Amino acid sequence: MSTTVANTGTEVKTWGGGNEPLKASYGKMMMWFFIVSDALTFSAFLAAYGFSRFKFIDSWPIADEVFTHVPFLHGQEHPMIYVAFMTFVLIMSSVTMVLAVNAGHHLNKAKVTLYMFLTIIGGIIFVGSQAWEWATFIKGDFGAVQTKGGNILQFVDTDGNRVALRDFVVAGEGERVQHESKNGVWFVSEGTLPTYTMDEVMHGLENHDNILVRTQILDEHGHKTVLTRAESLKQLKANGTHVVEGANLHQNEYGAPLFADFFFFITGFHGFHVLSGVIINIIIFFNVVLGTYERRKNYEMVEKVGLYWHFVDLVWVFVFTFFYLV
Amino acid sequence: MAHAHKLEIFKGLVKFKSNTQKIWGVLILLTIVTAIEVVLGIYKPEPLMAHVLGMKALNWIFIILTLVKAYYITWDFMHMRDETKGLRRAVVWTAVFLILYLIFILLQEGGYVFRVYDEGFIKRDF
Numbered sequence: 001m002s003t004t005v006a007n008t009g010t011e012v013k014t015w016g017g018g019n020e021p022l023k024a025s026y027g028k029m030m031m032w033f034f035i036v037s038d039a040l041t042f043s044a045f046l047a048a049y050g051f052s053r054f055k056f057i058d059s060w061p062i063a064d065e066v067f068t069h070v071p072f073l074h075g076q077e078h079p080m081i082y083v084a085f086m087t088f089v090l091i092m093s094s095v096t097m098v099l100a101v102n103a104g105h106h107l108n109k110a111k112v113t114l115y116m117f118l119t120i121i122g123g124i125i126f127v128g129s130q131a132w133e134w135a136t137f138i139k140g141d142f143g144a145v146q147t148k149g150g151n152i153l154q155f156v157d158t159d160g161n162r163v164a165l166r167d168f169v170v171a172g173e174g175e176r177v178q179h180e181s182k183n184g185v186w187f188v189s190e191g192t193l194p195t196y197t198m199d200e201v202m203h204g205l206e207n208h209d210n211i212l213v214r215t216q217i218l219d220e221h222g223h224k225t226v227l228t229r230a231e232s233l234k235q236l237k238a239n240g241t242h243v244v245e246g247a248n249l250h251q252n253e254y255g256a257p258l259f260a261d262f263f264f265f266i267t268g269f270h271g272f273h274v275l276s277g278v279i280i281n282i283i284i285f286f287n288v289v290l291g292t293y294e295r296r297k298n299y300e301m302v303e304k305v306g307l308y309w310h311f312v313d314l315v316w317v318f319v320f321t322f323f324y325l326v
Numbered sequence: 327m328a329h330a331h332k333l334e335i336f337k338g339l340v341k342f343k344s345n346t347q348k349i350w351g352v353l354i355l356l357t358i359v360t361a362i363e364v365v366l367g368i369y370k371p372e373p374l375m376a377h378v379l380g381m382k383a384l385n386w387i388f389i390i391l392t393l394v395k396a397y398y399i400t401w402d403f404m405h406m407r408d409e410t411k412g413l414r415r416a417v418v419w420t421a422v423f424l425i426l427y428l429i430f431i432l433l434q435e436g437g438y439v440f441r442v443y444d445e446g447f448i449k450r451d452f
Contacts, residue, residue: 022413032413036421043425047432054436058444064367084364088357095353098403102345222375303405310403314396321392325367326385 025300031307038273042315045266046322052258059151059216061255062224063324065162069136083324086129087316090274093122094313101306104299109288112302116285119309123278130271137263140246143194144253145201147239152255154214155205156226165243168211169196169204194243201243205236216255263323270319273312280305332407335398352402359391 022029053060068077100115143165145153155163176197179190196204205211213232217225227235244253252260284305293299333348334341335355342348366374366384374384401407406414 021410022416023410024413029413032417036417039421040424040428043428047425047428050429051432051436054433055439055443057437057440080364080367084360087360091353091356091360094399094403095349098349099346101405102349105345307404310399313403314399317392317395317399321363321388325363325388 027300027304028307031304035307035311038311039315042266042269042318045262045269046318049262049266049322052256052262056256056258058218059256060218061216061259062222066137066254066259067133067324069141071132080324082129082133083320086126086133087320089122089126089129090313090316093119093126094310096122097306097309101299101303104293104302107294107297107299109291109294112288112293112299113285116281116288116302120278120281120285123274123281123309127271127274127278130267130274134264134267137260138246138248140244140253142253143196143243143245145198145236145240146242146244146251147235148241149239150251150257151239152216152244152253153236153240154224154253156212156214158210158212160226162214163211165196165201165204165245168208169201171196172200191248194245196243198240198242201240202236205233266319266323270312270315273315277305277309277312281309331405335402348402352398355398356395359395363388363391 024032064079067083068079070076070078070082096115096118100112100119103111103115141164142154142162144155147153155165155168157163176193178193179185179188181187181189205213209229211232212229213227213235215225215227215235219225244251246253247260247263249257249261249264251257254260284301287293287301288299293301331345331348333343333345335348335351340351342351366387370384374382374387376383378386400418406417
């Protein structure tokens with residue numbers, strides 16, 4: 001370290017230079033600098049999420065009803081379980097990272113290598129889990145109907161359990177095929193058509209007496225309002241415009257479109273951080289294996305990427321709370 | 327790089343023999359806190375649904391537990407505990423001040439916009 005500091009010959013004086021009041025190297029200082037600014041970026045996203053949620057405080061989707069899926073357990077509802085697993089994986093990889101830093105202080109190359117490797121594995125598991133979470137969210141589960149005002153109508157049975165469109169709607173012969181630029185107007189294209197048309201949903205609702213419409217409005221107990229049978233039919237007929245399955249940036253079957261937008265944006269930005277963290281960790285891992293820091297007799301580089309990696313974990317702790325818990 | 331690590335947490339209530347031990351100790355703490363959050367999140371005990379200071383008591387508990395976790399990640403995993411006071415304050419106070427300011431402004435504004443839609447003459451719910 002000392003070789004990188006130019007001596008001015010005035011070190012005895014306080015303002016002569018060569019003074020390190022914070023006792024941290026340049027690289028570590030800059031990493032903290034970056035972390036503070038990145039923390040502000042993330043808090044801006046989360047605060048914007050809070051803004052939108054307060055704006056739609058009486059109709060915001062309930063996270064427990066959205067994120068209920070666990071891989072390999074089809075058709076079962078386990079809110080929180082999978083995301084708790086993801087949180088634990090990330091905390092665990094933070095632990096192996098700090099163990100790597102600790103081994104670096106003792107110049108123990110073998111241990112640094114092992115712990116860096118485990119950290120990378122943890123990061124990859126986390127990014128993979130997030131990809132799965134995204135895929136499930138985009139695919140959707142129950143399906144819903146959007147109204148003229150952009151609100152979402154969902155379907156429940158008389159006990160209040162969610163009912164999927166496929167359980168009561170029968171798809172007719174598809175007279176309408178998806179428009180593609182190759183078989184129609186070449187400069188116009190449209191997205192995948194929903195499985196059912198509005199008429200088929202209406203027909204399905206009329207034929208099943210036990211199906212009711214659930215709106216997004218939260219009652220005083222924090223549950224979504226369920227309409228009566230007569231109101232359900234009336235609401236669907238008067239205001240329903242089209243079927244929504246899954247989620248994208250324009251609409252989603254879970255409720256307010258902003259909910260999906262923020263989900264994609266915040267977890268996406270965080271996932272991008274994890275991905276770049278994994279890549280940086282891999283670079284540092286190979287440097288460790290090649291003995292770069294061994295020759296330098298200094299593993300501070302591991303400490304610096306460690307700071308970044310812990311920061312990614314720190315952000316996830318907040319995303320976890322504000323997206324899944326609160 | 328023979329760093330001197332501070333090896334005690336909870337103001338010296340728990341002391342660890344080595345840095346490695348402290349890391350595992352903090353992991354156990356973080357795991358317990360996360361487990362409490364998950365259990366509360368799944369069962370949502372009825373007494374905690376009462377409103378305190380404009381928000382459900384349960385949500386306050388979640389936020390406080392999150393800050394606890396953030397403290398231990400920063401202090402022990404990011405070694406903030408071993409940095410000088412000046413660096414610690416430069417990082418933490420700056421971030422905390424700016425974030426609180428931002429949250430206050432945006433949540434205030436969000437609540438205001440909600441009331442405009444709720445009590446005003448604009449109809450958007452149909």
